[in-house]
Amino acid sequence: MPRLASRPADVGQRFEVAALVAVAALLVLVPILRLVETAVDEGASQYGAVLTAPGLGEAVRTSLLLGVVVTAVAVPLGMVTALALRQPQLPGRGFWRVAVLLPVLVPEFVLGYSWQQAYGRAGFTDTLLGVPFPGVVGPVGVVVVLVVNAVPIAYLLTAVGLAARAEPDLERAARASGAGSLAVLRTVILPLLRPSLAAASVLVFVVTLASFAVPQVLGAPAGVDTVTTRIYADLSLGAHPNSFVEAVTLALLLVLLAVVVVAPADAVLGPRLRSVRVADSGGSPVAVGRRSGGGWVALGLGSYLLVAVGVPLLALAGASVTRAVGLPPAPDNWTGDHFSQLLDQRTFEAIGRSVGLAVVAASLLTVLGAAVAVLERRRAGRSLATLVTLTLVLPGSTLAVALLIAYGRWLSGLWLILLAYLAKLWAFAHRPISGALDRLPPGELHAARASGATAVTAARTVALRPLAPALVAAWLVCFVTALHEVTMSALLYGPGSETLAVVVLNSQELGRIGPTAALSVLLTGLMAAAAAPLWLAFRRLGAASSSDRELAGVR
């Protein structure tokens, strides 16, 4: 009987899974296969020339070196931040938890450009204090800004690891067994965090490998080429006859490098990272006296954020209202010209396209993400979830080149950009919804069914409300990310399909400092406006869970 009764549902599930697999194939698998095919077909005869092209080896080495150095610096910094923000005596802990994520909310491109405006020649510190840091444009600047950009990623993964694995009682048990705080860190916390730190290292390495905007803004002018900037140069400038084949080869190489790092890590870490359990009792593990280093930690965090984000954004704002380069950003030198120059049709169209694309992409992605999150709970859908998660490490440049080859003949720039967003950000929508489904106690749905609700009614009346913040968060994360995406958009746009981020990049390449700064301020403002509700959504999510925990931990 049960077998007969479950058969129609089985068929339905298989159809749903098949439909999603088809979408994933169109978005990711087909383009990647076409990329490989093209590389084999067209590249075979020219490999000798492509692989020995001047500067190519250097670009690959630079990309790898950047990945290693940024990972080696950003992951420990992220971990230290997560440990510091766990201290209950830190004044304004809630504020700092949001503040350390600021670098992620500033578009990568804007961050790079604002550092140049802050610390470069004729920049903020140069005109005001006479202290320039010319190294900002060059390899050092690229590393530092990529580190600033990557620390929040490492922090988030470590903080999640701490919350999931380092239950306060484990630390208390170590202290009560005679371990001092350093011994606890060495013998308990670090071993518990090992999987999270490894995951953070892999992610930071891959994100750095795939990064384009920062190397383009701070590296390219100093002659520092990476694989991604070279792909961009190959496709947008097409300087030599082998450019296209070189771009295709580099795109493949990039994904191969990512896979070489990710595959073993996923094999070893995957099962350990997927079994997420939320730590039991709340409260801080060991609260020390009131007079302890909280103030110093706050001072350190504040100084870091001031140097990393505060001064650069201030410099950017300054440059956007200052009449000419090299003038101090004093009121006498202020002008609204750069902003009024932007008030043309091209900018408005770009804003409209960016917002429109982001809205459509975020809406479709929320549906796709939710679909995978629901289906992965059944056996047939699990591989689909793995595939979607893997798109996280698929470099944007590779995806863009692959989509261009697969569909460029039929689809215009805007459609290609939309497809690229859908493929690249699917995992962004999937993760929060899947996480929220994990936290939904199965008993609640069962109780609704046992009280007479159908599956749909149970989902609507019991599950939708607790899932709503996650759905909103998924939509907003996709919207915000799509809004400032530049790596893929810069490769895929055509005449009449520039997004705002592409307009900013082009403006910077033309050396128009004031207007670029004004555009950057505009883009950051748009991001901030979109991120504000995201922050509120997270606060609601966090408030619900942390108030439960605090209540439980009080006594």
Add this chain to the structure above:
Amino acid sequence: MSGDLLELRHLRVAYGSVVALGPVDLTVAPGEVLALLGPSGSGKSTLLHAVAGFQPPAEGEVWLHGHRVAAPDRAEPPERRDVAVVFQSYALWPHLSALDTVAYPARRRGFDRASARRQALGILERLHIDHLARRRPAELSGGEQQRVGLARALAREASLFLFDEPTAHLDTHVRSVFLAELDARRRASGAAAIYATHDAEEALGLADRVALLDAGRVVQVGTPAEVYDQPVDRWAARLTGIASVLSQDGRRLLVRPGWARLGGDRDGTVRAAWFRGPHSDYTVETTHGEVLIRASGRPRHGIGDRVGWSLDHSWDLAGDDALDQPSTSAGPD
């Protein structure tokens, strides 16, 4: 002072603006077992956390071995206090085997790995769990995990054990075996203990003295017999066991199940009857209120039967004025 191992002087603990405990004054003598009996949220864990050094006091002091170890301005860290803790959550480190978990305290005292493990194996053997030495927490049952937790606390060689509801997550049959083990090992070590629990039977059975905790305050301290036979009020009576309260001549009389008998010149009507295995419990309605009477064997009376009963003993709940509550707390256990 006065040879006490532990002394809490006017101790108050707060989480932000929420006062979770205190002010509390308590002492524990060397080798003594003090049970903290209270419902969840009464401040038992908070008191243990303050003694262990996990939470600093907002007011008051903690004295251990005649030395002040905690005050609002200064607190010794947990690792420097002569205490060992057994946690309700077991708190076993997922990356360490049972052997390395039990060897951990000796390692922190400076022993090398080999001798720390030798000592740990000795403790595991004494607890008859040496066959679990290589297993990690995920491979152990709840009862086994808590035995490893107990072994780790024994390895600390402290003068004071803090047991934070160690049986709360254990099945009934595992619980009694574990408690017997805990009691025997604690006695053998000669250490004192504070045992937090919400289970009256555990508290009365294990402790030399029992402190009743309500909303962060100590309501009564006494020997198990004192707090059971002479509770200070109706709340304390209910916390320490099954309690019937009869009103008679303007007084409130506590009657424990064994203090009243079936048969006698008082009249009553059976309102409920439960077979409990070794005995049966009857709720009998009388002119003074409902009383729970325990009798050996299977139930011989049904609901609605008129029975005679008599009272051997009762305790005057002086000053008790909580009359709005039903007088008998017995029910299907």
